[in-house]
Amino acid sequence: MADIEKLEKLARLVRFYILEMTTRVGSGHTNSSLSAVELAVSLFSTKFRFDLKNPENPANDRIIFSKGHASPLVYALYAAYSGLTEKDLTGYRTINSPLEGHPNPRFKYADVATGSLGQGLGIGLGMALALRLAPLTQGKLSDYQLRTTNYELPTVYVLMGDGEFAEGSVWEAMEVASYYKADNLIGIVDVNRLGQSGETLLGWDVETYKKRVEAFGWQAMVIDGHDLKALVDLWTSLETGKGKPVIVIAKTVKGKGVSMLEDVNGWHGRPLPQEDFEKAVKELGNVDKSLRGKVALPDKNMKFSTRSNSIYSSSLSASLKVNFVEKVPYKINEEIATRKAYGEALTVLAEVNPLVVSLDADVKNSTYTESFNDKYPKRFYEMFIAEQNMVSVAVGMAAMGYVPFVATFGVFLTRAFDQIRMAGYSRANVKFLGSHAGVSIGEDGPSQMALQDIAMFRTIDGSTILYPADGVATWRMVQLASKNEGIFYIRTNRPATPVIYTYKEAEQFKIGGSKVVRSSSTDKLTIVACGVTLIEALRAADELKKKKVNVRVIDAYSVKPIDEKTLRKAASETNNLVITVEDHYPEGGLGDAVLNVFAQDGQVKVFKLAVAKMPKSGKPQELLDYEEISSRGIIDKILQILG
Secondary structure, X not given: OOOHHHHHHHHHHHHHHHHHHHHHHOOOOHHHHHOOHHHHHHHHXXXXXXXXXXXXXXXXXXXXXXXXXXXHHHHHHXXXXXXXOHHHHOOOOOOOOOOOOOOOOOOOOOOOOOOOOOOHHHHHHHHHHHHHHHHHHOOOOOHHHHHHOOOXXXXXXXXXXXXXXXXXXXXXXXXXXXXXXXOOEEEEXXXXXXXXXXXXXXXXXXXXXXXXXXXXXXXXXXXXXXXXXXXXXXXXXXXXXXXXXXXEEEEOOOOOOOOOOOOOOOOOOOXXXXXXXXXXXXXXXXXXXXXOOXXXXXXXXXXXXXXXXXXXXXXXXXXXXXXXXXXXXXXXXXXXXXXXXXXXXXXXXXXXXXXXXXXXXXXXXXXXXXXXXXXXXXXXXXXXXXXXXXXXXXXXXXXXXXXXXXXXXXXXXXXXXXXXHHHHHOOOOOEEEEEOEOHHHOOOOHHXXXXXXXXXXXXXXXXXXXXXXOHHHHXXXXXXXXXXXXXXXXXXXXXXXXXXXXXXXXXXXXXXXXEEEEOOOOOOOEXXXXXXXXXXXXXXXXXXXXXXXXXEEEEOOEEEOOOHHXXXXXXXXXXXXXXXXXXXXXXXXXXXXXXXXXXXXXXXXXXXXXXXXXXXXXXXXXXXXXXOOOHHHHHHHHHHHHO
16 A cells, blocks of 8 residues: 555655746646646556656556646656656756657657647557557467466556547547457546636536446546545556456646645646745645655566567568569559559568558448458457547557558548647657549549648658559558658559559669659650559650650659659759649649749749649549549640640
């Protein structure tokens, strides 16, 4: 049993650090941090198992502070438990310190970036699922053995604010967590009643929280979030592995411990000025700065690890290369949809990389990930029509060392833009597949057409965008994504397209590369295209050649980063005339990427063909013609440019 008196002293120390940090820098969310002090201190001192000297230990429990604005609590907590020094705390919110306003992986104890509310539970679910998968993928235990031995999985804790429970993404995570019986996941809701500008949706109505949570298939318990003895009893008696995830609903007071802040609106995101800080510290009473808490170490017998395994080892890379060289099944001129090639390539990839997992949003028969599901059902996760949570789960799985491939229609990834944006700040190793891109999907109409997706992914920090035009290129894009860290977006089309490349050992697709697929010494202009419009560009080039008009065609399959060197060379050799063609809106797509290359070059003229009219239903070729991005539209534009 934990020493309650010592916990009270630790809570006082944590509160002091919270106040001191925020007052010193003149910013920070003081009262949001104060409300959860007892929750955090009691958890760290009783239930949480973590090696502070080795955050990468695969046996560690994990904790996500989804209410990331409470970063003063995060840093104060780790200082009180010997993970940080008082000197470390002096850097809070300063430019050279990893102790940022909202935690991210620059801080050694943060697995992911938080601060955009409503995402932590989904990320925690991804971590919990990854921890359940690890013994199976590494051949240590069978599924039966895992559930019939005393082996205890590490637990994932997620501290949430009551305000973020208004976010739909929280409830997406709730329903999927219960579906997968993720019973090593524990959510903690800090119900302090006040949001940023007023009372939260349910205020202190903790019983309604409980009813809603239980309706989603979770085990729920309500507690006074400041009663240390009750909290210690709860953590000590709480058992996981019972087939249901758990949520602790804690009634708390915002600003607890400082009377001028307690349950007072208007203090969100405001630190105490120096004069009030001194009053608050006096109110806290004696603070023992030498006191340090102790976190229990994890089970030393827990050997299942993905975090410490390099998926890019030389042996694995060699295996990947051999398998992909030998198994690319497509022949020149064979027609195959790039979305289908993606599913087939991913299934082959899974044969040689046990850390590859596939997530899909109820479109596996359109993205062709159903073949992955058929062959590797334990590594396939149906996320249903809940794209925001799907991305969060993938981020959590990536944080545990897995390589998640996330697939849905490209247009529906725009729903999850905030989750994808935050994944960039987490430096997450997540691969995205957006199928059914552009107007070429045909009769389904504009609601199903990805036309903003390239622009969206171009804005993600550190992202790579690959847009293959045929089955062979798609196969190689999947390989590229799997062998390289970071966020990748592979854009595929619905209609079948002919294979234009034959695999040769010397021929390579690379990040930042392109292919010159038509050229001559008398080219009058360069066409830059990718995906379905590359096929149209090649048809246009063949027709123009019959008219004695030679043009160069470049497959800019790497949209980000783009192949500046090849583009500049082509422009200089083709009268400084460049035309881009894309099945995407003109804003932010391929055309803008090419324009950026020549932004400082006043001699090169760049003309853009893109989806410029309101899309509608129709046959794919009709729509390409209608938007003037088909071979016919390309020919008309080129003849107009050349006069």
